[in-house]
Amino acid sequence: MEPVLQARNLVKRYGRVVAMDHADFELYPGEILAVIGDNGAGKSTLIKALSGAVLPDDGDILLDGKPVHFASPIDARAAGIETVYQTLAMSPALSITDNMFMGREIRKPGFRGAWLRQLDRKKMEEIARDKLNELGLLTIQNINQAVETLSGGQRQGVAVARAAAFGSKVVIMDEPTAALGVKESRRVLELIKDVKARGLPIVLISHNMPHVFEVADRIHIHRLGKRACVIKPSDFSMSDAVAIMTGAMDPPDSLAA
Numbered sequence: 001m002e003p004v005l006q007a008r009n010l011v012k013r014y015g016r017v018v019a020m021d022h023a024d025f026e027l028y029p030g031e032i033l034a035v036i037g038d039n040g041a042g043k044s045t046l047i048k049a050l051s052g053a054v055l056p057d058d059g060d061i062l063l064d065g066k067p068v069h070f071a072s073p074i075d076a077r078a079a080g081i082e083t084v085y086q087t088l089a090m091s092p093a094l095s096i097t098d099n100m101f102m103g104r105e106i107r108k109p110g111f112r113g114a115w116l117r118q119l120d121r122k123k124m125e126e127i128a129r130d131k132l133n134e135l136g137l138l139t140i141q142n143i144n145q146a147v148e149t150l151s152g153g154q155r156q157g158v159a160v161a162r163a164a165a166f167g168s169k170v171v172i173m174d175e176p177t178a179a180l181g182v183k184e185s186r187r188v189l190e191l192i193k194d195v196k197a198r199g200l201p202i203v204l205i206s207h208n209m210p211h212v213f214e215v216a217d218r219i220h221i222h223r224l225g226k227r228a229c230v231i232k233p234s235d236f237s238m239s240d241a242v243a244i245m246t247g248a249m250d251p252p253d254s255l256a257a
């Protein structure tokens, strides 16, 4: 099976700091791939390169086997890669619908849309409602509600729904449960599984081992700027994963990248 998204030998230097040191990465169709690593291991830099936010100094990124060159996150989005950032990148005062369609508003057909630039609010609301329903976010009553009135979990839900709605190839989630309580985290984990069930592969960056072990099909362990190995959660304990991540344990020879 060919990876949907692949990186080979990515290098990124910041002055004398090597944030990526020939990093490899593979995401296969339909899977949830967790990316774990100690602070400063280079996870964010890898993810930013895959989502167009960082331009690697060297190496290749392939989408569906074809080389891609993302000059910005807009390029990656246009190619079907949606990222849910830790900071969520939402406008709190705007409605759920406005946030979902920010930067890709639908205009009215014909003259009113093309010349008067009028937005097709009804259509956008319809799609927003469908997407939230699809992911079981029925607790949100009113899609014209301002995002600032939502709970943290609901906000994260909107961000996930947005990514799932527009990501045609890959959804990347950076610490989606980091700021959430137990109940809200649970809901977001269920959402991640729902997105997977709809056929989209997911990259999940997380420091939360129980969450990683619950939802991931495979776990990419990043260490010192590159992939140390990829493990299956069924074959390893959480403490082994942490030991490999911190360098206390060598990755098994058969799995070393």
Ligand SMILES: Nc1ncnc2c1ncn2[C@@H]1O[C@H](COP(=O)(O)OP(=O)(O)OP(=O)(O)O)[C@@H](O)[C@H]1O
Binding pocket: 014, 017, 018, 019, 037, 038, 039, 040, 041, 042, 043, 044, 045, 046
């Ligand atoms: N814009 C930047 N300028 C300078 N150094 C940077 C920059 N971005 C990252 N680095 C450095 O690159 C290394 C890898 O950082 P990165 O943020 O990718 O790690 P991380 O694994 O995501 O860490 P964390 O889990 O703490 O977020 C670190 O040493 C960091 O200080």
